[in-house]
Amino acid sequence: MKIKKAYIQHFKIPFKEPILGQDPYKEGFYFVCETDTGKKGIGELSTYRGLHPHDAKALKNEIEYVADQFLNQTLQFEKFCPHSPLFNLVVIQDIDPRLLFCVEGALLDLMVGSSLFHDSQPEIQALIIPGRPLPKNLSRINKIKIGKLHFNDEIDFLRNLPGQLRLDSNKSISAKMVRDYWEALGEKIDYFEDPFPFSSKWVELAKDGIPMALDEDFVDYLDHDLTFLKALIIKPNLLPGIHNTFKLIDKLKTPLVVSSTFESKVGIRTLRRITQYKGFKYKTLHGLGTLHYLEDH
DSSP states (O other): OBEEEEEEEEEEEEBSSOOTTSOSEEEEEEEEEEETTSOEEEEEEEOOBTTBSSOGGGGHHHHHHHHHHHTTOBOOGGGOOTTSGGGGTSOOTTOOGGGHHHHHHHHHHTTTTSTTBOOOOOEEEEEEOTTSOOOSSOOSEEEEEOSSSOHHHHHHHHHTSSSEEEEEOTTOSOHHHHHHHHHHHGGGEEEEESOSSOSHHHHHHHHTTOOEEEOGGGGGGTTSOOTTSSEEEEOGGGSSOHHHHHHHHHHOSSOEEEBOSSOOHHHHHHHHHHHTBTTOOSOOEEEEETGGGBOOO
16 A cells, blocks of 8 residues: 655634634644545644644744655555554654654544544543633533632532533542532542642542542553552543554553544644553543544634
């Protein structure tokens, strides 16, 4: 199988309502490659301010270079390795690591139907942002941003939401407040995500039966014992390549929840494909329910 076309497409999709700290639209590039057998792969190069230290628009020359390098390459499926850059399928000299999520996402499209993935569709949590309309398709477990309302008003609001909740405060509450939420809501809480900076207090809370989950910062604590956590939140678009996500899936014993950074449909499709990787040893709901915050495209 040989690459016959490789090119980039610019996209710019408005958010339905502004997201705090972000531009009023999602902007970036799609990397597209087509083979001589009629297969097409598409990956997304986009960023999220506050999480990515760079802007996708500044990488136009770099992604155009990769498109030029892709042309006429023969995909080396016999050398495939899920833990290697570009999965060993193609050779690109001096590729910028910031492009790997995008380019490897396109390569995953070319591997649909391979034994690397199972066919079952992932279960998706919805993301609830207070003050915004509730998502139409709530799941049995949903994520909600907390700490924006008066505590008693917030507890009443949370009690009336269906299903279990994953409470995300973006490091804005204390260990005492975690206990207050747990006392008020108990097992309605699936877990607390990143309530305050990671410390020994997390272990104390977990020992008392309070479920805790560490966000994408967990990659800074891989030398710690993280098995006391209920989940680790992984944002593949923040890592230098999907192959590194596959490495972590195969290495870690704590369940991983794949989470988006408000990607478009193309990026969400890549993330869904990652959840179908056969290396996953557990079932969980993934944090990919963010498309409804973007205008239809």
